[in-house]
Amino acid sequence: MRVLILGGTTQANQLAQHLAERKDFEPVFSLAGVTKNPVLPGIPVRIGGFGGISGLEAFLAKQNIGAVVDATHPFAAQMSRHAVTACEQMDLPLLRIDRPSWEARPDDQWAFVPSIDAAVEALGTAARTVFLTTGRKDLLPFQKAPHHHYVLRSIDQPDPLSLPSNVTLLLARPPFTVESEIALMRDHAVQVLVTKNAGADATGAKLIAARALKLPVIMIDRPTLPPAESVTTVEDALDWLERHDHAGTDRDV
Numbered sequence: 001m002r003v004l005i006l007g008g009t010t011q012a013n014q015l016a017q018h019l020a021e022r023k024d025f026e027p028v029f030s031l032a033g034v035t036k037n038p039v040l041p042g043i044p045v046r047i048g049g050f051g052g053i054s055g056l057e058a059f060l061a062k063q064n065i066g067a068v069v070d071a072t073h074p075f076a077a078q079m080s081r082h083a084v085t086a087c088e089q090m091d092l093p094l095l096r097i098d099r100p101s102w103e104a105r106p107d108d109q110w111a112f113v114p115s116i117d118a119a120v121e122a123l124g125t126a127a128r129t130v131f132l133t134t135g136r137k138d139l140l141p142f143q144k145a146p147h148h149h150y151v152l153r154s155i156d157q158p159d160p161l162s163l164p165s166n167v168t169l170l171l172a173r174p175p176f177t178v179e180s181e182i183a184l185m186r187d188h189a190v191q192v193l194v195t196k197n198a199g200a201d202a203t204g205a206k207l208i209a210a211r212a213l214k215l216p217v218i219m220i221d222r223p224t225l226p227p228a229e230s231v232t233t234v235e236d237a238l239d240w241l242e243r244h245d246h247a248g249t250d251r252d253v
Contacts, residue, residue: 001024001025001026001066001067001241001244001245002025002026002027002028002063002064002065002066003019003025003026003027003028003065003066003067003068003069003241004027004028004030004059004060004063004065004067004068004069005019005027005028005029005030005069005071006030006068006069006070006071006072006079006080006083007029007030007031007041007071007072008031008032008034008035008071008072008073008076009071009072009073009097009099009200010200010201010202011071011097011099011233011234011237012029012041012069012071012072012097013039013041014234015027015069015071015097015234015237015238016029016041016042016043017041017042018234018238019043019238019241020041020042020043024245025241025245027043027044028043028044028045028046028063028065029041029043029044029045029046030045030046030047030050031045031046031047031048032047032048032049032072032076032079033047033048033049034137035155035156036155036156050082052082053082053085053086053089056082056083056086057086057089057090060086060087060090060092061090065092066092066093066244066245067092067093067094067095067241067244067245068083068086068087068092068093068094068095069094069095069096069097069237069241070083070094070095070096070097070228071096071097071237073198074098074099074101074196074197074198074199074222074223075135075196075198075222075223077223077225080096080225080226080228081225081226083228084225084226084227084228085226093229093244094228094229095228095229095230095231095237095240095241096225096228096229096230096231097230097231097232097233097234097237098230098231098232099199099200099232100199100232101197101199101222102197102198102199102204102207102219104219105211107211108207108210108211108217109214109215109216109217110216110217110218110219111216111217111218111219112219112221113218113219113220113221114220114221115220116134116138116141116220117141118220119134119141119194119218119220120141120142120144120145122218123145123148123192123194123218125147127147127148127149128148128149128191128192129148129149129151129188129189129190129191129192130148130149130150130151130190130191130192130193130194131151131153131184131185131188131190131192131193131194131206132150132151132152132153132194133153133193133194133195133196133203133206134194134195134196134220135154135196136154136155136156136157136158136159136162139152139158139159139162139163139164140162142164143162143163143164143165145164146164146165146166147166148164148166149166149167149168150164150166150167150168151167151168151170151184151188151190152164152167152168152169152170153170153171153172154169154170154171154172155171155172155173155174156171157169157171168188170184174200174202174203175201175202175203175205176202176203176205176206177205178205178208178209178212180205181205181206181208181209182209182212182213184209185209185210185213185215186213190213190215191215191216192215192216192217192218193206193207193210193215193216193217193218194217194218194220195207195217195218195219195220196219196220196222197219197220197221197222
């Protein structure tokens with residue numbers, strides 16, 4: 001069975017590697033192309049958008065895709081919505097790998113906000129040093145709060161026109177350790193962390209570091225997505241694919 005993996009996460013790469021070792025699956029990997037020099041699995045890869053829902057449907061039909069696994073970043077909402085619509089219209093099975101959200105502990109100082117704009121507002125009027133880890137595509141709203149100093153970490157170089165006026169730019173790729181995160185926050189005298197609730201192990205060390213340093217965290221909630229069958233682990237995704245592969249084989253007999 002040919003499987004389209006909508007990638008962009010560690011889980012997507014892990015699933016691709018598992019399927020590459022199987023003779024009963026033909027995986028195809030898709031990336032949006034947002035990150036330069038991404039980590040690629042050893043299977044066929046396409047990079048770039050599909051051209052909306054109709055473009056995705058055309059790709060699924062042309063490639064004779066039998067199932068789709070949405071393993072995109074939790075904040076890649078448009079791609080996830082398009083996948084749901086396209087698979088419903090084409091009667092294709094769709095699975096979402098929905099990694100667990102980060103959850104605050106009693107000793108955490110988290111403030112949950114629904115959006116980037118709300119995060120900017122939550123920073124307040126008093127000047128602070130902000131460790132900003134929201135990604136390079138969501139920086140413009142922070143220009144509305146130029147009184148803060150931003151320590152911005154990004155995998156790739158952001159568009160200079162999107163940067164806040166008072167910013168220190170750090171280019172780095174996860175995973176990060178708790179020790180390195182504590183050192184970074186101390187070295188830059190960070191007073192508050194702003195992040196998205198991505199739920200990834202590779203970037204979760206910053207939350208442990210903030211807890212250790214008793215720093216407040218402004219946590220941006222995930223966008224609401226249309227319902228879809230979902231699992232939380234790569235192992236469960238493999239089981240799901242095996243069930244659908246067997247079901248498809250039974251129908252063909």
